[in-house]
Amino acid sequence: MNGGxxxxxxxxxxxKGAAGPQGNKRGENLVxxxxxxxxSEGFEAGHGVLxxxxxxxxxxxxxxxxxxxxxxxxxxxxxxxxxxxxxxxGFIEGCTNNLWFIELGAPFNAILPMSxxxxxxxxxxxxxxxxxxxxxxxxxxxxxxxxxxxxTMKGMGLRKIRSGVVEEIDPHxxxxxxxxxxxxxxxxxxxxxxxxxxxxxxxxxxDGELDGILDVRNRLSAISRDSRGGRN
Amino acid sequence: MGGxxxxxxxxxxxxxxxxxxxxxxxxITIETGVVPVADGSCRxxxxxxxxxxxxxxxxxxxxxxIQRQDRAVLDVAYNMAPFSTTDRMRPGFNRRxxxxxxxxxxxxxxxxxxxxxxxxxxxxSIEIVSAEAGTRCVGLTAASVALADAGIPMTDLVxxxxxxxxxxxxxxDLNKEEDNYGEADLPMGIMPNSGELVFxxxxxxxxxxxxxxxxxxxxDAAQEIHKLMVEALNGGDSQ
Numbered sequence: 318m319n320g321g322x323x324x325x326x327x328x329x330x331x332x333k334g335a336a337g338p339q340g341n342k343r344g345e346n347l348v349x350x351x352x353x354x355x356x357s358e359g360f361e362a363g364h365g366v367l368x369x370x371x372x373x374x375x376x377x378x379x380x381x382x383x384x385x386x387x388x389x390x391x392x393x394x395x396x397x398x399x400x401x402x403x404x405x406x407g408f409i410e411g412c413t414n415n416l417w418f419i420e421l422g423a424p425f426n427a428i429l430p431m432s433x434x435x436x437x438x439x440x441x442x443x444x445x446x447x448x449x450x451x452x453x454x455x456x457x458x459x460x461x462x463x464x465x466x467x468x469t470m471k472g473m474g475l476r477k478i479r480s481g482v483v484e485e486i487d488p489h490x491x492x493x494x495x496x497x498x499x500x501x502x503x504x505x506x507x508x509x510x511x512x513x514x515x516x517x518x519x520x521x522x523x524d525g526e527l528d529g530i531l532d533v534r535n536r537l538s539a540i541s542r543d544s545r546g547g548r549n
Numbered sequence: 550m551g552g553x554x555x556x557x558x559x560x561x562x563x564x565x566x567x568x569x570x571x572x573x574x575x576x577i578t579i580e581t582g583v584v585p586v587a588d589g590s591c592r593x594x595x596x597x598x599x600x601x602x603x604x605x606x607x608x609x610x611x612x613x614x615i616q617r618q619d620r621a622v623l624d625v626a627y628n629m630a631p632f633s634t635t636d637r638m639r640p641g642f643n644r645r646x647x648x649x650x651x652x653x654x655x656x657x658x659x660x661x662x663x664x665x666x667x668x669x670x671x672x673x674s675i676e677i678v679s680a681e682a683g684t685r686c687v688g689l690t691a692a693s694v695a696l697a698d699a700g701i702p703m704t705d706l707v708x709x710x711x712x713x714x715x716x717x718x719x720x721x722d723l724n725k726e727e728d729n730y731g732e733a734d735l736p737m738g739i740m741p742n743s744g745e746l747v748f749x750x751x752x753x754x755x756x757x758x759x760x761x762x763x764x765x766x767x768x769d770a771a772q773e774i775h776k777l778m779v780e781a782l783n784g785g786d787s788q
Contacts (some may be wrong), residue, residue: 347783350660350697351705351742365702367662376662376702378782395700396588396607424607424669463618463667 347393348375354388363389397422397488397518399466403457406483406520407468409450412443419453422485422518425464429455433469435477452478454514454522474514481512481524486537488519490544494537509533556730558715565715567724574710574722574770579691579781581698589699591781593691596724599679600687602695610670621666625654627688629677649685650675656689656709656738656748662702671701682728683711686736689748694778704740706778707747708771711736712763719759721766735763741775744768 348354354366354373362368365377366388375381379392399405399421407419410426417429431438438446447453455468455475470476486494495502495515506513509532511525523533559565569575575596584590587603610616627650629638642650653675661671673696675688686709693707713723715731723731733755738748755763 349706349779349782350703351740353742367704369704374704376704377700378697379700392700394582394589394698424666425609464669 346381347379348381348390349378350376354381359386361387363387365390365392393489394487395489396424398464399423399427399457399460399518401457401459403517404454404514405457405468405518406452406454406478406514406516406522407518408452409447411449412447414441414443417443417447419455419468421466421468422520423464423466425466427457427466427468429453429468429470433458433467433471435470435475447477452483452522454478454516478522481522482530482534484521484523484534484537486519486521486541487544488517490541491515491517491519493540493544494521505533505536509536556726558727558730559718559720563718565720566726569720569722571718571720572766572769574773575724577774577777579694579777581694581781587695587699589695589697589701591691591695591698593687593694594679595683595687595690596722597679597681598677598684598687600684600691601676601678602688602691603674603676604671604692604695604699604701605674606671606699607666607669607701608672610668615670616668619667620663621661621669621671623654623658623661623663623671623673625650625657625673625675625692627653627675627677627685629680629684633677633680649688652748652750653685653689653692656707657692657696659747660693660703660705660707660740661696662704665702671696682723682725683736685709686711689738690774690778694781697782705742705745706740706775707738708741708774708778709736709738709748710767710770710774712766712770714753714755714759714763719755719762719766721763721770733759733763735760735767737764737767737771739768739771741771 352375354375357368357371357373362373367374367376373388375390377390377392379390382389382391405421407421409417410420411418415431419427419429421427455470456472458467458469460466509529511523511529511533514522523530563571578594580592583592584603587605589604591602593600607621610622615622627646631638631640673692675692677684689707689709696703711734712721713731713734715727733753735751737746
């Protein structure tokens with residue numbers, strides 16, 4: 318009720334031809350599912366776009382992106398879906414003798430096999446290395462068709478998180494936190510004297526002095542409040 | 550011949566009791582992002598109807614036996630709040646709410662690309678806060694907006710509208726009196742870009758010509774409502 322996006326039909330006949338993206342205009346505009354994006358001839362359907370009887374059709378609500386011949390939609394609001402190579406922060410939700418189950422905020426938990434875990438782990442000793450509830454910085458190794466994914470901790474900087482805090486933010490706001498060429502993030506790091514790792518699943522690891530961490534938190538909540546048009 | 554009693558609801562000039570013409574719909578507002586914890590949400594008011602829809606998911610389907618290996622399952626729950634009508638609704642589901650949940654689910658299953666999320670579940674909760682007439686239409690329309698707000702891939706939005714017959718005249722978007730004392734009601738779920746149907750029900754009798762007229766009213770109203778849905782989705786929340 319207070320300042321949210323509202324579309325209104327006031328007296329039944331007003332607003333003929335109200336706003337909304339024109340089907341054939343390609344550029345930085347917003348589309349909704351079902352929108353016609355023009356002839357598919359000479360174009361490739363990317364993420365969120367489908368070819369139906371020779372026409373390109375939007376499947377998601379979001380921003381239209383055109384890169385060379387490929388047309389795709391970058392959703393504004395969406396669940397995190399893992400993609401190979403993503404840097405992610407997960408929480409350990411379970412373990413067996415030889416693997417951990419990692420919660421990434423995605424529809425399904427990822428698997429971290431012992432062989433891809435941190436250093437040498439004995440069979441049956443998974444829990445003594447990383448226990449349920451621990452946060453880990455890891456990378457998505459592969460994603461199967463059924464959306465179950467494997468993560469790895471072999472790689473530069475991938476580790477169990479032992480200090481600092483993990484903050485969660487909507488994945489679609491990451492661009493705003495990082496800024497053009499990482500500028501906003503760099504400034505935030507310098508001004509708050511904190512180490513900040515932004516993961517692709519919308520989680521951030523913030524490490525530093527307590528004052529700095531609180532400062533970063535305030536800035537993050539300001540950004541997310543801002544994105545909702547000042548609500549909440 | 551009046552249907553139920555002889556209530557006069559439309560005069561000889563085609564003006565209805567609430568001042569609308571035969572093809573006019575009640576005022577509508579649509580708003581997205583009203584439930585901050587949900588992945589997608591929508592509040593829609595339509596006359597004195599009001600529905601709030603929240604969408605969660607895709608997420609892992611539990612219990613395991615409801616999982617489908619080749620597609621996601623939609624879990625649609627339509628519910629009327631106890632305070633939504635003048636005589637208190639008994640809380641919890643009943644025969645009517647199960648039926649509406651079922652038809653809404655079937656309608657949404659034909660637009661959502663479920664095969665992209667095998668083994669998952671998408672939960673759609675429709676809560677009717679204030680009910681007048683045509684709550685299934687409000688629920689279905691708002692659910693499609695909420696699904697789009699949640700970034701779930703769909704081939705089209707769904708607009709649902711009803712037309713009916715009162716005092717032998719076909720009119721669009723019945724209000725409470727017209728629904729109670731009218732002769733027929735024809736709710737439709739329409740994919741506005743292609744004009745295809747995903748949902749069709751009929752209460753009472755309509756002749757072929759009357760059916761065609763009701764169909765036309767619904768199709769025209771769907772285009773009008775679709776514009777508002779697009780505006781609600783693209784208007785706010787963007788970066």
